Amino acid sequence: MDRKQMCVSNVKYKKPTVNESKRMGNLLKxxxxxxxxxxxxxxxxxxxxxxxxxxxxxxxxIADRCEAYQSEHVLMFSLVINPNVDLIxxxxxxxxxxxxxxxxxxxxxxxxxxxxxDTGVEWSAVLHHRQTDGNEAPxxxxxxxxxxxxxxxxxxxxxxxxxxxFSRNRSVDHIEMLHEVTQxxxxxxxxxxxxxxxxQRYDTLTTIREQQEQVAxxxxxxxxxxxxxxxxxxxxxxxxxxxAVGVYGFFKNREGETALQFRPVMxxxxxxxxxxxxxxxxxQLREQRDQPEIETSAAVHPTLDx
Numbered sequence: 104m105d106r107k108q109m110c111v112s113n114v115k116y117k118k119p120t121v122n123e124s125k126r127m128g129n130l131l132k133x134x135x136x137x138x139x140x141x142x143x144x145x146x147x148x149x150x151x152x153x154x155x156x157x158x159x160x161x162x163x164x165i166a167d168r169c170e171a172y173q174s175e176h177v178l179m180f181s182l183v184i185n186p187n188v189d190l191i192x193x194x195x196x197x198x199x200x201x202x203x204x205x206x207x208x209x210x211x212x213x214x215x216x217x218x219x220x221d222t223g224v225e226w227s228a229v230l231h232h233r234q235t236d237g238n239e240a241p242x243x244x245x246x247x248x249x250x251x252x253x254x255x256x257x258x259x260x261x262x263x264x265x266x267x268x269f270s271r272n273r274s275v276d277h278i279e280m281l282h283e284v285t286q287x288x289x290x291x292x293x294x295x296x297x298x299x300x301x302x303q304r305y306d307t308l309t310t311i312r313e314q315q316e317q318v319a320x321x322x323x324x325x326x327x328x329x330x331x332x333x334x335x336x337x338x339x340x341x342x343x344x345x346x347a348v349g350v351y352g353f354f355k356n357r358e359g360e361t362a363l364q365f366r367p368v369m370x371x372x373x374x375x376x377x378x379x380x381x382x383x384x385x386x387q388l389r390e391q392r393d394q395p396e397i398e399t400s401a402a403v404h405p406t407l408d409x
Contacts, residue, residue: 104305111185112210112285114269114278119178119254127169127179131162134249139233154204156211157225158251165227165251172225174266177254184210184285185247188235189305192243192342193297199246202296203230207248209288214281224256224267238354239365240341304343311340319351319363326388328352336385338377339365346377348384 117123117130135152136144144152151160159165169179184207194202207228215223228250235243255264269277293301315338324333334352341347347367354364369380 104302104309106286106290107282109187109190109289110206110285112182112281114180114182114281116180116254116269117178118176119173123178124170128162128166130181131165131251134229134231134251135162138231139236141236142233152229154207154228154230154248156208156227157223158227158253160227168225169251169253172253172255172264174254177267179254180252180267180269182250182252182281183247184250185245186289188240188243188245189308189342190289190293190297190301191246193293193301193304195296196244198296199244200230200232202292203246203248206285206288206292207250209292210281210285211250213288214284217280217284218277220256222257222259224252226250226252239339240347240367240370242370243341308340308342315339316351316363316365324392325385326350326392334388336381336388337365338374338381339367340374341370344373345371346374348372348377348380350384350388 117127138144153160153165158168173179184203186203186206191199191202207230211226211228212223228248230246230248233245233247235241235245252267254267256267257263258265269281271278297304318335318337319333322335325336326334328334331352331354334350336348337351338346338348347365347370349365349367349369351363351365353361354366356362356364368384369377372380
């Protein structure tokens with residue numbers, strides 16, 4: 104697999120202004136009491152929710168330390184470490200939280216070691232258990248961490264705090280360094296939690312999905328919907344145990360570009376059952392296509408009449 108797809112790790116920051124300080128407070132509340140915009144936290148908010156590595160274990164403590172440790176240009180940094188959902192599904196459900204926490208701790212330690220910051224940098228992190236909201240495979244378990252860092256770090260040699268930077272230029276690229284460190288730790292943890300054949304299994308999953316998409320290129324459209332255009336009934340492999348039945352069509356992606364995508368109608372089926380139901384959906388779409396006078400339901404989610 105392309106190891107750049109193993110995990111998303113990104114960095115943002117807030118400036119030391121009155122408005123940004125208010126936004127920081129709102130962000131910390133969101134991180135503490137929510138799993139996502141649509142989901143409340145699964146456990147009580149506060150100290151027990153935060154992994155405290157020097158920045159505090161509550162909204163007040165973290166906000167106070169961000170204020171105390173700010174630099175001239177940075178009030179706080181926020182990082183997200185978000186493992187690939189298809190890889191997470193290979194990890195046993197009761198071990199996923201430990202997996203993501205270890206990934207976070209190891210990545211933070213290794214990243215600052217690689218930068219030569221021997222004393223490390225204070226940070227606190229919160230683990231979110233959100234459900235994916237993507238159109239192709241919604242509702243998948245997507246555990247990830249949000250990490251809060253200060254604008255400065257303590258330099259033991261100089262005996263003072265110095266500004267913390269995330270530079271990205273010709274001489275040094277800290278963002279790329281963070282990605283590489285995250286990928287290295289993902290590989291080691293996947294070997295331990297999912298077995299050393301995880302990459303081969305992922306490539307097999309990707310190959311099957313590519314084969315399933317071919318229905319849109321080798322068959323005449325099974326149906327045509329006013330707001331979508333041509334659609335094809337089909338199956339999309341979710342993981343090694345389950346598949347979804349639905350329709351393929353050319354939809355706009357998040358970048359606003361039209362691309363072949365899948366829209367599930369029935370998820371969480373075993374592979375054989377999904378194949379059989381896809382044949383039924385194919386016939387229904389063809390009947391609707393050939394009998395335009397029959398009023399059809401919403402195009403994106405055709406109804407399987409079983």
